Amino acid sequence: MRNKREILILGAGYAGMSAAVNLGARVKRRDDVRVTVVNAGERFVERLRLHQTATGQQLAEFDIPELLESIGVGFIRGRVREIDPEANTVRLDDQRLLRYDHLVYALGGVADTARVPGADEHAFTLDSAADAASLAGRLDRLAAGTVVVGGAGLTGIESAAEIAERYPQLRVLLLGRDEPGAAMTDKPRAYLRAGLDRLGVEVRGGVDVVKILADSVELAAGESITADAVLWTSGVRAAPVAAAAGLTVDDLGRIVTDPTLRSISHPNVYAVGDAAAIEQGYGLMHGTCQSGMPTGVHAAVSLTRELKGKQPKPFRFGYYHTPVSLGRADAIVQFTKPDGSPRRWYLTGKRATWYKETVNAAPWPTFLRMTRFPGSGAIWPSGGRYTRRAGAR
Known part of the structure; x- marks a missing residue:
């Protein structure tokens, strides 16, 4: 029996989990493909709600390995230390060495504390x-x-x-x-x-x-x-792992991708979410959950095409809204054009609060739907273009 095709997904945030559950559901009946997620922890972190955690509020806890196991996706707990894209290996902090044929890089970004002393x-x-x-x-x-x-x-x-x-x-x-709100209308x-x-x-x-x-x-x-x-909270930079590995990155350490989200220097590496520098017709995408989850889905769809001997399609994405909470009982939602510039439409007060809480709800139900119906939920691919019913910021 021939060896399995190994697909590693590094990171289990919004983009990484979108890639993992969508891809896992698409290949779960194939015995020649193995999908494995590598993440530092077993709990899914709702980064959009960490300002609530920072004020002592308790959020729901979601177990990553349990969900992945239901669709036959493996899970390895560990921190990525280095990648060798020539040998197609990933080394973890405890020196474990993992091999891959395809890699989805979803290690996200962190606050850019390096540019201000102290x-x-x-x-x-x-x-x-x-x-x-x-x-x-x-x-x-x-x-x-x-x-x-x-x-x-x-x-x-x-x-x-x-x-x-x-x-x-x-x-x-x-x-x-x-x-504050400089990109909004008056x-x-x-x-x-x-x-x-x-x-x-x-x-x-x-x-x-x-x-x-x-x-x-x-x-x-x-x-x-x-x-x-x-x-x-001023500015975001990518983890240094990609740059240290010799992948082509931009000045913020994000992997520079081609139109299909593959690394321009190493095409068996897909970059998604905050870790990717993705060019669209209106310019570089800015990292948000609103754009991150579709990149993960697109990587899953593209890898499925590659496994069938087909070429992946270009990724296209347009923004829809900018929801902002003002505590627990107030919010504002600025609707936007696909390039992120503001439209005339907006919501405030209770309507905006309801809207934001609905679209920024924990993505776990979406992930669960993806395990049964790949591409379903808040985001789905349609002819290479990603649209939204109501997506998180």
Whole structure:
């Protein structure tokens, strides 16, 4: 009997799990293919909700190996140490060596703490559930004081709002180069700012953080702000594994892909989610769950085609919306054009809260549907273009 075709999926976030469950369901009746997921933990992390974990809220727990076992996909718990794309091997931290014929690289991204001195040592991040829990512990110990949130993007806005709502005794200061909601139209942006004001979040746009100390934040203009805790959400960079392996990456360490999501330097490697630099007609995609899950599905569909001797099709994707929570009882949803620019339509208040909670619900039901009906759920491929019923941000 010939050897099995080995497909390794590195990472079990939104993109990696979308690839794993979709591919596993498509090849589960084949005895010549083995699909294995490698991930540092067995619990699925809802990164979109880590700002809730950071404020002490309990989220549902989902077991990755249990779901994968139901469709015959293997699971290995371990951290990826290095990849040898010439030998087609992956080495884990405990020195285990894994072989692959095809690789799906879904190791995601982390907060870019390297570009600001002191961020690594003194700032909290939301890169993992453990990181979020660490911040929650710090906030619980503060009877008073100032929490600085660095970065006025979506993660920074949601985190600042959540902290201000859950810890009203704390001063919450949101710092960013741009104003919150800068990509929205006038009315949604005004609603967003009013919501932050209502929660007591102080906003300062047009500022650059140049250094983070144990008890303060220094700005480019020379000002120093006392801080009892700093959450850093400004910018994302990819894990260094791909660059160290010699795969072609961009300046943020993301694997540069061809139109089908294969590495331009190593075509037996697919890159998905935040780990991939994917060019579309409107420019480079920005990493979100909204775009990450479709890349995982596309990789699964493409690998299935390759296993049948067919060529994969190009990936095409258009954005649909930008949902932003303002605590647990308020939100705003800016609908967008496919290139991410804002449309006139938007939702606010209770309607926006319901919408966001619906589309940002845990993806586990979607993964379960994929195990039975590959490509079903919130996202599915149609002629090479990915559309959405209602997808997470």
